[in-house]
Amino acid sequence: MLDWGVQGHHQKHDHDLNRHNHDLYQQQQQQKGCRKGPWTPEEDKLLAEYVTSHGEGRWSSVAKCAGLNRRGKSCRLRWVNYLRPGLKRGQITPQEEGIILELHSLWGNKWSTIARYLPGLTDNEIKNYWRTHFKKKEKFSSKPEKVKRSQSQKQQQELKPPPQPQPQNQPSQLVSQDNMMNLDNEQNIPSSLYYTTSAFNDQLLLPQSVAATSSDHSMFDENQLWGSWWNLDDDDPHGFVGGSGQTTAADSYTGFYTEGYIF
DNA sequence: AAAAGTGCCAACCGCGGTTTT
DNA sequence: GAAAACCGCGGTTGGCACTTT
Structure with missing residues (x-):
């Protein structure tokens, strides 16, 4: 989109100011009489x-x-x-905690990305959970450098694409560690998040919602690399709804953890 | 019993990026 | 191509509940 380049700095600053003022105005207009606070x-x-x-x-x-x-x-x-619909609500399980930790160590504060692997949990929930449970601990261990958002997005491109949550309408099966063929090393994906399905036997599946998210597009431009794994429906960002049968969030959730996660 | 501290979570804000006009 | 409108994300805040002093 906008490429401000090196000499565009002042321009960008002015543009931002103008836009900011405009947004502020819009906001003020919109907020006139707009309810805020608890629903x-x-x-x-x-x-x-x-x-x-x-x-x-x-x-x-x-x-x-x-x-x-x-x-x-x-x-x-x-x-x-x-x-x-499909939100799980309630306590985060140790399994979920494990996934959160693992994915956070990979991607940092990419809460929405992490949330895609935890059906039923929201990015906000995960973020809150991590902050209250792990933030302090992190202080005492080596913490990843805080980077600006635009920067981190670029860096994410260099990180490997995230793995795939449960595909729609495909019962997941445990993948034996032996079958993983070092893919995790190649693709920087936690081995615990590998799946196969009856239809995609021995294939690694990726979340279509990741591809559908604007900020993540760049991560998945390597269609040749990942293309064969995309076979999913945009209307069902969490893969809850199957083609012939309906898979509930709870089903998906159960399948994900009881079958999909390997400790 | 009361004040202070802490944990938790819903909601808001600002920003960057995308889509629409 | 530019501007406006919109979306989604991550950071932050505020308030309530619970615990500790």
Whole structure:
């Protein structure tokens, strides 16, 4: 998109200021009379009903059409973190904790990426969990350098793509360590997150939602490398819904941990 | 019993990137 | 191609509940 280059610094600064002022103005306009703070059950109901019947669409119009006096952003957050079906809610299991630790050591604070491997957990939940449970510990161990977002995204391109959560409608099977053929070394993927399926026997599967996420596109441009593993439906970012049969989040979740994770 | 400290989590904010106009 | 609108992400905050002093 915008490539400011070296000499574009001042331009970019001005642009940012202008844009920022504009956004601020918009924000102020939007916020006039916009509710903030905790959601009421009534608001939840309105939002859930609307999104369930109409789909997500544009969040700003969702807010309007659902009759909510909220910003679109706020609606999206509420839906994603609380109302969306398939959320597990409740205690994070030791297995999940293990995955979080492992993936965090790989990718740092890429909470949304990590969340894709933990169906039923939100990035916010994982972030909160990590902060309260591991942040302190990290201080005493070697911590990864904090990098600016744009920087870290570039660096992520150099990191290898993340692994695939449970594919839709494909019962996962445990992969024996012997069958992994050192893929983990090649691709920097935790060996514990390997899967095969009946249809994709001995293939490593990748999350389509990762590819569908704008900021991660660059990570997956190597279509030749990964292309054969993409065979998934964009409408089902967590792979919960199968083709012929319906797989619930809970099913997926259970399958993921009881069958998929190897300790 | 009360104040201070800590843990937890929902929600907001600012920013960067993408899509639409 | 530029500007506006929008989306999604990560960081941060504020408030409540619980624990410790």
